[in-house]
Amino acid sequence: MFGLKGKSFLTLHDFSSEQINYLLTLAGELKNKKRMGIKGDLLTGKNVALIFEKPSTRTRCAFTVACVDEGAHPEYLGKNDIQLGHKESVADTARVLGRLFDAIEFRGFSQEVVTDLAKYSGVPVYNGLTDLYHPTQILADLLTMKEHLGELKGKKFVFIGDGRNNMGNSLLIGCTKMGVDITIIAPKSLWPEENHVKVCEGYAKLSGSKVEITESVEAVKGADVIYTDVWCSMGEEDKAKERIALLKPYQVNEALIAKVENPNMIFMHCLPAVKGYEVTEEVFESSYSVVFDEAENRMHTIKAVMVATLS
Known part of the structure; x- marks a missing residue:
């Protein structure tokens, strides 16, 4: 819908007002469904990697609960859990994770890292916060x-x-x-x-x-x-x-x-x-x-x- 299937969410620069409004409307519908106690299955079978260079309360919990609510599996990857940008390049990490996961969330310092994850992984990448932007x-x-x-x-x-x-x-x-x-x-x-x-x-x-x-x-x-x-x-x-x-x-x-x-x-x-x-x-x-x-x-x-x- 609105050209969003397979699209990464890196910055709101990349989204039209119509797309943003659609996401807000959908969020409202999903919120009402949760309030009514309706269990969802819209993400059944999906696996989402959650990469965190920076600590988080709301972003980590929001992604985790959102995944579980709709049937997906979230996998938390802290800064000491993977070799991102240290022993392994961002590009290589992205290509590995893209073959194992259906989407990747990144919360860290560099906007370049989240951009490269999207460039090389082949799956949607979500910006959970960088030094430049916080679109979610x-x-x-x-x-x-x-x-x-x-x-x-x-x-x-x-x-x-x-x-x-x-x-x-x-x-x-x-x-x-x-x-x-x-x-x-x-x-x-x-x-x-x-x-x-x-x-x-x-x-x-x-x-x-x-x-x-x-x-x-x-x-x-x-x-x-x-x-x-x-x-x-x-x-x-x-x-x-x-x-x-x-x-x-x-x-x-x-x-x-x-x-x-x-x-x-x-x-x-x-x-x-x-x-x-x-x-x-x-x-x-x-x-x-x-x-x-x-x-x-x-x-x-x-x-x-x-x-x-x-x-």
Whole structure:
């Protein structure tokens, strides 16, 4: 359906708005089926390799449960379990795994690795997170927004914090492709790369949305979504002290929420959260926080990706 059979899921750059919308619709249907206790068989007989260079809670659990729910077998491969990129090249590992598995998930550092896995394996490859992109998270975010806001097109989405990380990059793509106005609020040194912004502005022109990159926290006014992420991504722990100093004015707290002036807004976070830094306990635990709906939706949207590309 929509040209998704056999397709890898490496970045949302590779997907049209129609394909993304189809995945969101399918995720909603699969979520309803699970809520009704209906056991699925759409992935029966499939074997999925789960490669993890980086630790994970939501991504690992979401892929595992999604596989089992629809009859597939997930095989976890930690960084010490295989020779990927060490004693064996990525290309050779990909060609071996492609003969043994029906699909491969990769969560690690390099986008080049997940791209090469897709290039050489001959099976669908899913990006569970790299330093550049986190596309499965964005699908969960979009589904959560649809559930709470009713629609996507024309909504105002504000990401505040480290704007040049994998979440900032991926949210720019997802929002602009789906007609969501996106504002990234960050100190200028942490703005997304100019070339990436220009590409996403092109998507925005097609969908009728807008892109704003600013240092001003006043830009939260009228937001339908306030979104933040950790100030130090995995592998950047040595920069924690300077990041905290730089990003302290961008903390999501009750004073910032008051500037939004939208009683129907929601707060989102991809988790894990470092409460007291990028977000306060009060906001995280508030009635408008939907972070655990968002976390659950990782599984439903990942299941949709696998069903659409494998069944």
